[in-house]
Amino acid sequence: MVESKAWDWSKNEDDYWLVPSKEACYLAEAWKSKQFKKFLDLGCGLGRHSIYFAQKEFEVSSVDLSDYGINHLKQWSEKERLNIDMQVCDMLNLPFEDNTFDCIMAYNVIYHTDTEGFIKVVNEIKRVLKSGGELFITLISKNTWSFQHVDQYKRVDENTILRDEHETELNVPHFYVNIDDVKKYFKDFEFVQVPVEETEYNMEDTVYYSRHFNVIVRKK
Incomplete structure (x- = not known):
């Protein structure tokens, strides 16, 4: 298992990481309607979602490997x-x-690890989540440009590479999945909704793109 590596947030110059994602807005309302209260921001980064959920009156716990974050x-x-x-x-x-x-x-x-680490973090999530509790995650797809051109990167295992195009995540491992992997690794959960695969293009050079699965699951 590779050693976990924090993002170097001191190199970040993008305000994107200070604004809550659109998914956070939906989740806050959906989870409030279910009377969920105790919220974990796992890998909080600079804290955009922690702040947002605290403002929505959740009891927020936040963890990250980065001291800076x-x-x-x-x-x-x-x-x-x-x-x-x-x-x-x-x-x-x-x-x-x-x-x-x-x-x-x-x-x-949670895809910033290798296969062994991914399995371990899913088990940790399952351990700390209450029965009936819900998890929202983004998972990076094997349809992403970087995995389709894996020969340009250092491979850690069959599903994992080290990427080097962004200073904030230099040599941070990236674990990739397809839909069958999603089903396999989350077989002990119920899918709250069908996983959605979204594509984001680099508008300065649209040859490059990133694809992620948005997944909401419930602990049985």
Whole structure:
């Protein structure tokens, strides 16, 4: 299993990572309607989703491997006068009791490992999620340009490569899936909705594109 590697958020110059995703807006309302309260932002980065869910009156816990990211969130939450529990930790070993959370969001997070690590983090998520609780994740598709041109990257295992095109995630492992993989790795969960595969193009050079699965599952 490869060693987990944090994003270097000190190199980030894109405000994209400070604005909640459109999925967060939907999830906050959907989860409030189900009376979910305890929320885990797994791999919180700079804290955009932690802040958003705290403002929506969830009890928020936030974890990330990056000291820089957690420190940024700490300053941001103090400025907004929000109470957020935050810790630096590896997603492979979550510092929480079993059955702690009603809902978990992991946006562009749990595929930053190899196959062995991916299986371990899914088991960690299952451990800390309550029965009937829900998980939203994004998973990077094997239909993405980088995996289709895997010979240009260092391969870790059959599903994992190290990418080097962005300074923030230099040599961070990327684990790729297809729809059959999604079914296999989440066989112990119920699918709340059919997984959706979305494509994002690099508008400066549309030859390059990224494809992700958006997945919502429920712990049985």
